[in-house]
Amino acid sequence: xxxxxxxxxxxxxxxxxxxxxxxxxxxxxxxxxxxxxxxxxxxxxxxxxxxxxxxxxxxxxxxxxxxxxxxxxxxxxxxxxxxxxxxxxxxxxxxxxxxxxxxxxxxxxxxxxxxxxxxxxxxxxxxxxxxxxxxxxxxxxxxxxxxxxxxxxxxxxxxxxxxxxxxxxxxxxxxxxxxxxxxxxxxxxxxxxxxxxxxxxxxxxxxxxxxxxxxxxxxxxxxxxxxxxxxxxxxxxxxxxxxxxxxxxxxxxxxxxxxxxxxxxxxxxxxxxxxxxxxxxxxxxxxxxxxxxxxxxxxxxxxxxxxxxxxxxxxxxxxxxxxxxxxxxxxxxxxxxxxxxxxxxxxxxxxxxxxxxxxxxxxxxxxxxxxxxxxxxxxxxxxxxxxxxxxxxxxxxxxxxxxxxxxxxxxxxxxxxxxxxxxxxxxxxxxxxxxxxxxxxxxxxxxxxxxxxxxxxxxxxxxxxxxxxxxxxxxxxxxxxxxxxxxxxxxxxxxxxxxxxxxxxxxxxxxxxxxxxxxxxxxxxxxxxxxxxxxxxxxxxxxxxxxxxxxxxxxxxxxxxxxxxxxxxxxxxxxxxxxxxxxxxxxxxxxxxxxxxxxxxxxxxxxxxxxxxxxxxxxxxxxxxxxxxxxxxxxxxxxxxxxxxxxxxxxxxxxxxxxxxxxxx
Numbered sequence: 116x117x118x119x120x121x122x123x124x125x126x127x128x129x130x131x132x133x134x135x136x137x138x139x140x141x142x143x144x145x146x147x148x149x150x151x152x153x154x155x156x157x158x159x160x161x162x163x164x165x166x167x168x169x170x171x172x173x174x175x176x177x178x179x180x181x182x183x184x185x186x187x188x189x190x191x192x193x194x195x196x197x198x199x200x201x202x203x204x205x206x207x208x209x210x211x212x213x214x215x216x217x218x219x220x221x222x223x224x225x226x227x228x229x230x231x232x233x234x235x236x237x238x239x240x241x242x243x244x245x246x247x248x249x250x251x252x253x254x255x256x257x258x259x260x261x262x263x264x265x266x267x268x269x270x271x272x273x274x275x276x277x278x279x280x281x282x283x284x285x286x287x288x289x290x291x292x293x294x295x296x297x298x299x300x301x302x303x304x305x306x307x308x309x310x311x312x313x314x315x316x317x318x319x320x321x322x323x324x325x326x327x328x329x330x331x332x333x334x335x336x337x338x339x340x341x342x343x344x345x346x347x348x349x350x351x352x353x354x355x356x357x358x359x360x361x362x363x364x365x366x367x368x369x370x371x372x373x374x375x376x377x378x379x380x381x382x383x384x385x386x387x388x389x390x391x392x393x394x395x396x397x398x399x400x401x402x403x404x405x406x407x408x409x410x411x412x413x414x415x416x417x418x419x420x421x422x423x424x425x426x427x428x429x430x431x432x433x434x435x436x437x438x439x440x441x442x443x444x445x446x447x448x449x450x451x452x453x454x455x456x457x458x459x460x461x462x463x464x465x466x467x468x469x470x471x472x473x474x475x476x477x478x479x480x481x482x483x484x485x486x487x488x489x490x491x492x493x494x495x496x497x498x499x500x501x502x503x504x505x506x507x508x509x510x511x512x513x514x515x516x517x518x519x520x521x522x523x524x525x526x527x528x529x530x531x532x533x534x535x536x537x538x539x540x541x542x543x544x545x546x547x548x549x550x551x552x553x554x555x556x557x558x559x560x561x562x563x564x565x566x567x568x569x570x571x572x573x574x575x576x577x578x579x580x581x582x583x584x585x586x587x588x589x590x591x592x593x594x595x596x597x598x599x600x601x602x603x604x605x606x607x608x609x610x611x612x613x614x615x616x617x618x619x620x621x622x623x624x625x626x627x628x629x630x631x632x633x634x635x636x637x638x639x640x641x642x643x644x645x646x647x648x649x650x651x652x653x654x655x656x657x658x659x660x661x662x663x664x665x666x667x668x669x670x671x672x673x674x675x676x677x678x679x680x681x682x683x684x685x686x687x688x689x690x691x692x693x694x695x696x697x698x699x700x701x702x703x704x705x706x707x708x709x710x711x712x713x714x715x716x717x718x719x720x721x722x723x724x725x726x727x728x729x730x731x732x733x734x735x736x737x738x739x740x741x742x743x744x745x746x747x748x749x750x751x752x753x754x755x756x757x758x759x760x761x762x763x764x765x766x767x768x769x770x771x772x773x774x775x776x777x778x779x780x
Contacts, residue, residue: 141369146171200226388414
């Protein structure tokens with residue numbers, strides 16, 4: 116079937132809270148799979164969708180699912196089955212984003228390798244949507260902790276991948292125990308015989324939707340990516356602008372607000388840039404494009420919709436400042452350069468949590484996006500000096516300077532300064548407060564390919580790598596055959612900071628664990644938020660991972676108290692990342708992060724002159740065999756005066772009896 120893509124999501128009859136969340140996230144128009152699937156699912160029909168990863172199918176089933184929910188109903192209403200734990204977490208995060216404005220909404224990811232108790236507590240409190248791997252979903256069904264009596268909708272995501280991993284029998288087992296009147300959406304990149312058999316057996320007269328990802332990218336476009344974090348994104352863009360010789364550049368961001376903010380920041384750094392988004396009047400948009408063609412501006416910061424159909428031959432570079440939601444958008448974006456056989460450059464910014472979509476783009480386009488290598492600080496500074504010298508040369512050659520020469524001579528005679536000092540003062544006046552030379556900020560910067568970085572996979576071994584590669588023998592999940600890098604280590608449930616990832620689910624308060632040692636290479640920080648602020652471990656992990664660009668596997672122990680929390684992070688955090696984290700908000704509250712100076716890793720020594728804690732004073736008083744300062748006698752435990760008197764009387768009485776016996780003898 117064929118359906119024209121609507122202008123906006125509003126025409127799809129989604130609920131108002133969902134539309135508001137989409138607007139907040141920067142979604143403007145639905146992808147083909149969304150445009151075709153959403154109306155069918157809203158009407159309650161079963162859907163059999165064939166679409167590649169990266170076409171936007173998560174939103175295709177999540178948006179109608181959320182629009183049809185009954186929020187007051189406590190039992191689970193929707194289940195999404197995914198082949199891997201990573202995809203389960205990703206889908207749960209996406210659903211939570213779309214449900215941002217749904218009051219008291221709860222989604223729970225369940226998968227093998229995660230403690231059962233946290234999942235069971237969350238299910239008992241009430242969850243609207245469960246996203247999980249087939250094995251762990253089966254375990255909860257057998258235990259009676261997950262009941263399917265109230266299920267309205269079930270989604271099979273990446274069904275062919277489940278078949279490849281051997282989950283297909285588990286999927287059938289779950290489907291056989293779902294209510295007769297329920298809606299099913301099955302999505303698969305391919306349709307092998309077994310997937311078609313399941314569709315014909317369990318789906319009720321399904322609507323077939325087939326969307327093939329566009330894979331046409333011009334061979335004249337060079338595609339590269341740059342790994343960034345939220346804190347150094349603008350610095351990375353500035354470095355690219357300095358390093359890359361470009362004629363005109365188109366920078367894509369997700370939201371209309373971001374276009375204005377980024378254009379203003381670039382203008383403040385001396386770049387001729389302007390914003391282009393859907394809120395700008397048509398005549399002004401046309402004027403902007405005309406200015407771009409006439410070289411009056413060099414950089415346009417735009418959203419996908421605003422740049423649709425944009426054809427300016429001098430655009431040599433396209434920067435995906437915000438990674439697109441799907442492959443279709445990526446291909447459309449980079450198609451703005453390299454037109455009519457010309458060469459072009461496309462650069463993709465990829466945050467740690469966006470690697471999956473990065474790989475999906477490579478898979479769909481059939482092209483490897485090569486990593487980008489930028490020049491060092493020294494090389495950039497040499498280029499700045501060279502440009503500065505060239506500007507002086509051009510001015511001397513192309514302008515009449517006699518009037519200014521006279522002014523300089525008069526100033527020199529009047530103030531008795533050298534011509535060099537006057538020239539330096541004029542250069543400083545021209546430069547303003549912006550530093551002329553590029554200086555890397557903070558610790559951890561490297562001379563080449565620099566970025567504000569926390570440890571990467573090559574820098575530090577994952578703390579729980581074995582947990583990610585080892586299947587839970589009780590869960591029934593079949594994970595990849597990749598061997599763990601080390602033997603699995605049991606973890607106490609209260610140490611798990613990612614327990615149900617708390618996507619809208621309240622966590623129980625853990626017992627206080629004062630003085631827990633810090634692992635080698637880690638550092639402890641205090642956050643000014645706790646249970647009183649409805650903070651859950653998943654909130655903290657998400658905020659830190661997004662702002663610092665740290666994979667969650669490198670985030671250590673988390674301890675949440677009533678009005679504060681503690682978190683262990685890798686040592687050597689760059690200063691600018693630490694300053695940004697201090698301003699970060701969790702659940703709308705600033706975390707005001709501070710270092711716990713008294714908390715050190717096990718291998719560190721206590722510095723001289725540091726005061727002893729009360730516990731250490733007690734140890735000094737009560738230590739066995741330890742000598743007091745200035746005394747030759749060991750200090751034992753102190754006894755009360757009453758006890759000492761009783762002991763003395765007993766001793767005297769014993770001595771008297773001995774003397775009496777001696778006399779009688």
